Amino acid sequence: MSIRVTKQFSDNNVEEIIDVDVTPVMNMFIILIPFLISMAVFTQMSILSFSVPPDAGSGLDQSNGKPKLKMTIVVTNEYLAITHGEKMLDSIPIFDNNLTKNILLEKLKTRRNEIGEQNEVVIAVRDVVKFQNMVRVMDSCRSAGFQKIGLSSATADASRGV
Amino acid sequence: MITVSKRNPGNAERSSTFKPQLTSLVDVMTILLVFLIKSFSAEGNLITPSGDLKLPDSQSQECVRLINSIKITRGNICTDDKVIADIRNIEHSDSMMIPELYSVLSTNKKYNGKTELMIESDRDTPFEIIKKVMYTCSQAGKTDFTILVLREE
Numbered sequence: 001m002s003i004r005v006t007k008q009f010s011d012n013n014v015e016e017i018i019d020v021d022v023t024p025v026m027n028m029f030i031i032l033i034p035f036l037i038s039m040a041v042f043t044q045m046s047i048l049s050f051s052v053p054p055d056a057g058s059g060l061d062q063s064n065g066k067p068k069l070k071m072t073i074v075v076t077n078e079y080l081a082i083t084h085g086e087k088m089l090d091s092i093p094i095f096d097n098n099l100t101k102n103i104l105l106e107k108l109k110t111r112r113n114e115i116g117e118q119n120e121v122v123i124a125v126r127d128v129v130k131f132q133n134m135v136r137v138m139d140s141c142r143s144a145g146f147q148k149i150g151l152s153s154a155t156a157d158a159s160r161g162v
Numbered sequence: 163m164i165t166v167s168k169r170n171p172g173n174a175e176r177s178s179t180f181k182p183q184l185t186s187l188v189d190v191m192t193i194l195l196v197f198l199i200k201s202f203s204a205e206g207n208l209i210t211p212s213g214d215l216k217l218p219d220s221q222s223q224e225c226v227r228l229i230n231s232i233k234i235t236r237g238n239i240c241t242d243d244k245v246i247a248d249i250r251n252i253e254h255s256d257s258m259m260i261p262e263l264y265s266v267l268s269t270n271k272k273y274n275g276k277t278e279l280m281i282e283s284d285r286d287t288p289f290e291i292i293k294k295v296m297y298t299c300s301q302a303g304k305t306d307f308t309i310l311v312l313r314e315e
Contacts, residue, residue, distance in 0.1 A: 022184050029191040036198035044313040045209060046222045047280065051307065052300055127290035131283050134292075135218040135311060142222065151307075153293050 048138055050123075050149040071115060071146075072122045073104075074154050075129050075137050080104055084115055101136055108144035121146040124154035209310065211282055212240070218285040220311035229308060230273055232263070232299070234283035234291060241266055249291060258297045267302035279304040 071089075074081040080100065082090040090107045094100050112118060121141050125134050134151075141149055209226055211217055215235045233240040239247040239260070247262045267273045279299055283292060296307065 019181075022188055025188065026184065026191070029188075029195065033191065033194060033198065036195070036202055039203060040198050040201040041203040042201060044315075045211070045217070045226050046220065046311055046313045047224050047226055047308040048220055048222045048311055049224065049306070049308045052296065052305060125289045125293075127288060127293070129289045130285065131287045131289065131292060132218040132285035134289060135220050135285075135309065138309075139221045151296070153289070 048135065048142075050138065050151050052151065070120050070122050070150070071108075071111065071118060072124055072152075073108075073137055073141070075123060075125045075134060076154070077126070077128055077133075080137065082107060082111055084111070097133075097136065101140055104137065104140045105143055108140060108146075112144055112146070119145070119147040120150065121148070122150040122152050124152045126154045126156060209282075211310065212243075215282065215284040216286070217282065217310055217312045219314045220309075221314050222311055223313070226310070227308075229278050229280040230276060231280040231282050231310070232295060234281065234287050234295060236284050236286070239263060239295065241270075242272075249287075252291055252294055253288075255294075258294055259301065260294055260298045263295065263298045264302055267299060267304065273302070273304075277304055278306040278308065280308045280310055282310040 069085040072083045074083065077094065079094055080092045081088060082092075082104075089111050092100055092103050092107065108121075123134065123137055123141065138149055209228070209231075212233050212235055214237070215233065231241075233243075234249075237249055238245045239249065239252070239262075241263075246266055247260055252260055273279075281292070281295065299307070
């Protein structure tokens with residue numbers, strides 16, 4: 001590596017080449033790069049915690065002794081349904097994963113405020129649903145403010161129990 | 163800098179100097195250094211996922227902890243890199259219990275007395291398999307589950 005320097009004298013131009021010694025820089029690179037390669041993480045991983053429904057929260061309402069109603073999200077391959085007890089609150093058709101996720105997030109935030117800032121939600125998943133879709137719904141629940149997530153199985157035909 | 167001596171028959175020994183151009187090499191090293199510093203992690207990778215499973219993407223920021231884990235790959239269920247059950251047999255079974263998994267969880271000392279378990283599953287695994295694994299684990303006393311996911315940027 002050289003730097004060309006031109007010095008202006010009164011009578012003529014004199015060109016002088018200064019050599020920069022890069023050997024120490026190269027030595028530093030050669031030591032640093034193997035160290036950094038050994039400590040580099042190319043895929044960032046994290047974990048998602050959940051419980052089976054009985055451990056998701058206290059089961060009984062303290063005021064009347066009846067089971068506490070929790071918001072439930074039914075996950076199928078065709079739609080997502082938000083229910084509270086026997087009441088169907090929303091139904092979101094699945095056509096684009098990102099769009100559906102955003103719609104679900106908005107609906108969950110709205111419904112969570114309406115039913116009194118609950119921190120628990122149950123995700124009921126049909127047998128044929130892929131694991132990735134279930135994780136997306138869990139993400140939306142976390143983003144909407146639900147701290148405790150319970151996982152359960154959804155029957156294809158609830159009236160017949162299958 | 164490399165000094166090379168050329169011997170000519172008629173003349174005395176004459177030396178010439180080759181100066182290798184290191185500019186491009188230093189440029190490459192600098193780019194590499196910046197990239198590696200960006201992906202540097204003081205903790206390193208605590209868990210290396212199995213090669214035959216593709217973990218689901220998630221926005222979760224919860225840090226990975228070392229917990230006992232079960233791997234659900236595209237073809238098998240494994241613990242400690244040992245295949246313990248075939249996915250096709252589980253799919254065709256009407257029972258919710260996976261006997262092979264239950265016997266590992268209840269007899270292996272590593273799993274005794276701990277209620278927490280991590281599930282490393284392929285993103286395309288149907289919930290039916292996850293449900294049966296979770297049911298078997300809960301029968302073996304494991305009630306707190308975590309899922310290993312790839313963090314979305």
